[in-house]
Amino acid sequence: xxxxxxxxxxxxxxxxxxxxxxxxxxxxxxxxxxxxxxxxxxxxxxxxxxxxxxxxxxxxxxxxxxxxxxxxxxxxxxxxxxxxxxxxxxxxxxxxxxxxxxxxxxxxxxxxxxxxxxxxxxxxxxxxxxxxxxxxxxxxxxxxxxxxxxxxxxxxxxxxxxxxxxxxxxxxxxxxxxxxxxxxxxxxxxxxxxxxxxxxxxxxxxxxxxxxxxxxxxxxxxxxxxxxxxxxxxxxx
Numbered sequence: 312x313x314x315x316x317x318x319x320x321x322x323x324x325x326x327x328x329x330x331x332x333x334x335x336x337x338x339x340x341x342x343x344x345x346x347x348x349x350x351x352x353x354x355x356x357x358x359x360x361x362x363x364x365x366x367x368x369x370x371x372x373x374x375x376x377x378x379x380x381x382x383x384x385x386x387x388x389x390x391x392x393x394x395x396x397x398x399x400x401x402x403x404x405x406x407x408x409x410x411x412x413x414x415x416x417x418x419x420x421x422x423x424x425x426x427x428x429x430x431x432x433x434x435x436x437x438x439x440x441x442x443x444x445x446x447x448x449x450x451x452x453x454x455x456x457x458x459x460x461x462x463x464x465x466x467x468x469x470x471x472x473x474x475x476x477x478x479x480x481x482x483x484x485x486x487x488x489x490x491x492x493x494x495x496x497x498x499x500x501x502x503x504x505x506x507x508x509x510x511x512x513x514x515x516x517x518x519x520x521x522x523x524x525x526x527x528x529x530x531x532x533x534x535x536x537x538x539x540x541x542x543x544x545x546x547x548x
Contacts, residue, residue, distance in 0.1 A: 351520050356390075356547040358520045362529055363536065369544040376548045378405035385413040385507065386543035388536055392419045392515060393431045397548065403431060411505035415540050419515035420477055436482040437500060437511050449494075468493050468527040470517065477514040491534060499535050510535055 351357040354372050363370035376382075376389075376397060382405070383389060389406065391397040397406060398418065410416040418432070420439040432438060470493050479497040481488050491499040501510040512518075512535055517528040536545055 355519045358523045359518050359532055360545075360547055362523065362532065363545045366533060366537065368537070368542065370547065371544065372547045374548075376546075378402050378409070382406075382409050383414070383546055384543060385409060388415040388417060388540070388542040388545045389548070390417040390419065390536070390546065391548045392421075394421050395548070398431045407504065407509070410507040410509055413506045415508045415510065415536075415542055416504070417510045417512065417536060419518070420479075420511065420513050422516060432511060435502060435509055435511065436487070438480045438482070439477055439513055440480055441477050468498075468531055470498065470526050470528060470531065479511060479513045489538075491531065499531065501535075501538070508540060 350372075354360070354374075356372055360370045360372050376391070378397070379401075389409070391406070396402060406416055420432070468491070476496070477498075479490075479500050481490070481497065481500060487502050488500045489502070490497045498514065499510065499512045501508055516522055518532050523529050523532060536542070
């Protein structure tokens, strides 16, 4: 077969196939999650930062902080995780000294039961416990839906009821703390620290980009970060 004839047959076959394909198939649109874009792709607290701005306050995220080189004014709020280098040793003492001058230090608990952080929190009389949720057991006993069950919590937060969840234990439990509860489980606590405040959150994953829009997580974040405190700028590390 001559090369020209073979080429013509290939073109003809391609044309016939294309005609058959487009006559028997429809073009459709499909939505596919491709992940966050921009700052939200690299910053898990970006949605929380935007929430603070929506509330009329200044906020900014920083990938790292070296307290020996720079700290914000003592009128500000600083949010860090206890499992980071800021939660131990000299850096922590610098942060506590800063809070004592009037700042608001918010310590986010470990992401999971395998993370550390108890040594840091024990200085404030606080421990994080990953335990079976009494709320979950009560919901199972009542055989009710999660939404209906949480709606019955007196003044509580709709944060989701899970078989196991992080909660705070306070020592001594009867003094020195203002607490936020989910049912009877303490999810956040605040205490005066000389002229400032130290707040602790049991489960920081409630405030990530994925979770803060669920239930009352955004409300919880606002109450922890602001509450009765009038902060200057909010810094998320």
